[in-house]
Amino acid sequence: MASIKAFSLTLMFLVISFSIVSAQLSSNFYDKSCPGAFRAVKSVVRAAVAKELRMGASLLRLHFHDCFVNGCDGSVLLDDTATFTGEKTAAPNNNSIRGFDVIDSIKSSLESLCPQVVSCADILAIAARDSVVALGGPSWMVKLGRRDATTASFSDANSNIPSPTSDLSKLITDFSDKGLSMTDLIALSGAHTIGKARCTTFRTRIYNESNIATSFATSLQSSCPSSGNDDSLSPLDTSTPYSFDNYYYKNLVNNKGLLHSDQQLFSGGSTDSQVSNYQTNMAKFFIDFANAMVNMGNIGPLTGSNGEVRKNCRTIN
Numbered sequence: 001m002a003s004i005k006a007f008s009l010t011l012m013f014l015v016i017s018f019s020i021v022s023a024q025l026s027s028n029f030y031d032k033s034c035p036g037a038f039r040a041v042k043s044v045v046r047a048a049v050a051k052e053l054r055m056g057a058s059l060l061r062l063h064f065h066d067c068f069v070n071g072c073d074g075s076v077l078l079d080d081t082a083t084f085t086g087e088k089t090a091a092p093n094n095n096s097i098r099g100f101d102v103i104d105s106i107k108s109s110l111e112s113l114c115p116q117v118v119s120c121a122d123i124l125a126i127a128a129r130d131s132v133v134a135l136g137g138p139s140w141m142v143k144l145g146r147r148d149a150t151t152a153s154f155s156d157a158n159s160n161i162p163s164p165t166s167d168l169s170k171l172i173t174d175f176s177d178k179g180l181s182m183t184d185l186i187a188l189s190g191a192h193t194i195g196k197a198r199c200t201t202f203r204t205r206i207y208n209e210s211n212i213a214t215s216f217a218t219s220l221q222s223s224c225p226s227s228g229n230d231d232s233l234s235p236l237d238t239s240t241p242y243s244f245d246n247y248y249y250k251n252l253v254n255n256k257g258l259l260h261s262d263q264q265l266f267s268g269g270s271t272d273s274q275v276s277n278y279q280t281n282m283a284k285f286f287i288d289f290a291n292a293m294v295n296m297g298n299i300g301p302l303t304g305s306n307g308e309v310r311k312n313c314r315t316i317n
Contacts (some may be wrong), residue, residue, distance in 0.1 A: 024145060024301070024303040024304070025143035025144060025145045025146065025297075025298065025301065025303070026143060026144065026145060027141040027142060027143055027144065029122075029143075029144035029145040030114075030117065030118060030122075030144060033114060033117050034110065034113060034114035034117045034118055036113050036114075037110060037113070037114070037117075037118050037126070038126065040106065040109045040110050040113055041106050041110075041123060041126040041127055041130060042126075042130045043109070044102060044105050044106045044109060045059065045102070045106070045127050045130040045131055045134060046130065046134055048099075048102045048105075049131060049134040049135065050134075053135070053242040054195065054196060054242070055098075055099060055102060055131070056131035056132070056134055056135045056194060056242075056244075057131070057135075057191070057194040057195030057196070058097070058098045058099040058102075058195070059099045059102060059103075059124075059127045059128060059130075059131040060128045060131050060132060060191055060194070060195075061097060061099075061191070061195065062076060062077075062097060062099050062103070062124055062127075062128070063124040063125055063127070063128035063296075063297075064128075064188070064191070064296070065087075065092065065093060065097055065157070065161055066121065066124050067178075067296050067297065067299045067300075068160050068161050068162070068174075068178060068299070069087055069152075069153060069156050069157045069160050069161065070149070070153060070156055070160075070300060071299050071300020071301055071302070072121050072124070072125065072146055072296075072297055072298075072299055072300065072301050073121050073146065073147070073148060073149035073300070073301060073302050073307060074119060074120035074121035074123075074124060074146070074148040074149060074310065074313065075087060075148075075149040075151070075152040075153070076088070076093070076097070076124075076152070076157075077100065077103060077120050077124075077313040077314060078149070078151075078152040078313075078314060078315065078316070079314045079315060081315075081316075083151075084151050084152060084153075084154075085152075085154040086152040086154065087152045087153065087154060087156075087157035089154065090154050090155075090157030090158045090161075091158050092157060092158070092161040092163070093157060093161075095198075095231060096198065100313075100314070102127070103120070103123060103124070103127065103313050104312075104313060104314070106123050106127060107120060107123060107310075107312065107313050110123070111311065115311075116309050116311055117309065118309070119146050119147050119148045119307075119309045119310070120148050120309075120310050120313035121146035121147065121148055121149075121301065121302070122142075122144045122145070122146050123313070125142050125143075125144070125146070125297050126142050126144075128293065129142050129293070132244050132289075132293075135194055135242060135243060135244040136243050136244045136245065137244030137245075137286065137289070138244075138286035138287070138289060138290045139290070140290035140291075140293055140294055141294070142294075142297065143294060143297060143298070145301070145303055146301040146302060146303065147301070147302040147303060147304075147306055147307035147308060147309060148302070148307050148308050148309060148310045148313075148316075149302060149307055150307060150308060150316045151316075160174075162174045162175070162261065163261065164197070164201045164202070164259040164260060164261045164262075165201075165204070165259075165260050165261065166260070166261045166264070167260075167261075167264055168264040168265070168267070168269045168270075168271065171185060171261060171264060171265075172185060175188075178296075178299050179295070179298075179299065180292070180295055180296065180299075181295075182270070182271065182274075183274065183288055183292070184288075184291075184292040184295055184296070185265075185271075186265055186271050186274045186275060186278070186288075187278075187285065187288040187289045187291070187292040188289070188292045188293070188296060189248075189261075189262065189265060190246070190248050190249065190278065190285055190289055191289075192236040192237065192248050192258075192259070192262060193236070193237045193240070193243070193244055193245055193246065193247055193248035194236070194237065194241065194242060194243070194244055195235075195236050195241075196233040196234060196235050196236060196241075197233065197234060197236055197258055197259060198230060198231050198232065198233060199223070199224035199225075199229050199230055199231065199232040199233075199234070200230040200231070201259060202220070202224065202234070202258050202259050202260070203224055203226070204260070205217075205258070205259065205260045205263070206220045206221055206224060207221070207226055209260065209263075211255055211263055211267055212255050212256070212257075212263065213254060213255045213256050216238075216255070216256045219238075220234055220258075234258060235258075236248070236258050236259070236262070237251060237258075238251070238256070238258075239251060245282060246278050246279055246281075246282040246285045248262075249266075249275050249276075249278040249279035249285070250279045252265055252266040252275050252279070253266055253275065253276065253279050
């Protein structure tokens with residue numbers, strides 16, 4: 001009885017905290033202070049994605065990796081300093097996250113338009129949405145008003161970002177710890193309908209796991225040998241790697257999830273039914289994904305007088 005009461009109080013606290021954050025962020029935050037902000041971000045993102053389709057996934061991933069480490073505060077963008085080691089070289093990010101030059105270009109454009117007004121954390125949120133739209137995915141109202149962190153955490157980046165080797169129970173816990181539901185987990189995982197993964201993240205799956213289509217595993221082994229070639233890339237969705245659609249879920253149903261954590265969503269567990277729904281109903285996936293992105297964007301932002309608005313996204317002021 002005591003544990004149930006404690007869980008109820010914790011859940012109530014999360015709901016109240018989420019409501020407060022939602023109230024602090026708003027889609028019209030820059031309407032007066034920087035009315036051209038959305039257009040400026042969209043222009044740079046669309047050009048970057050047109051130049052390299054993979055960049056859409058990279059920008060979306062930056063926002064995800066930012067939010068899961070101490071909230072959506074732009075800390076993932078900070079370079080190392082004499083006083084802290086940043087998040088860029090943490091295991092989930094090292095030689096993996098990219099797109100910093102695009103964020104720099106967006107920030108430069110915004111600084112010319114409205115100096116020190118739009119935060120780097122908000123740039124990540126807008127760029128993620130615009131990247132999804134550029135690749136054929138859904139749009140959503142991005143809530144804004146985040147401020148930028150003045151520090152970053154190498155250790156938290158190592159421990160807080162969900163691992164590609166996680167089992168379903170760990171994934172559910174990782175997302176729940178951030179105030180995200182199981183629906184959010186499954187919908188956000190659909191971001192893997194675009195992007196690529198390194199051989200080192202899926203080698204064990206294609207050589208040792210049984211719930212993988214034999215032809216799929218074999219097709220990957222030539223570019224991802226049992227040893228070496230760690231940084232060789234493969235599309236997370238081999239069917240339509242540069243289209244934001246629901247083929248990720250179709251792949252899971254056919255045991256063609258690239259990562260162990262992907263296939264865990266369709267492996268006889270509590271998430272199977274939602275995966276089955278998404279693989280036949282892309283409209284439902286798009287609605288849930290858009291809602292989940294808003295929910296993720298509400299994770300622990302700095303608002304009001306907390307943090308700062310950086311002039312350069314790579315360094316504190």
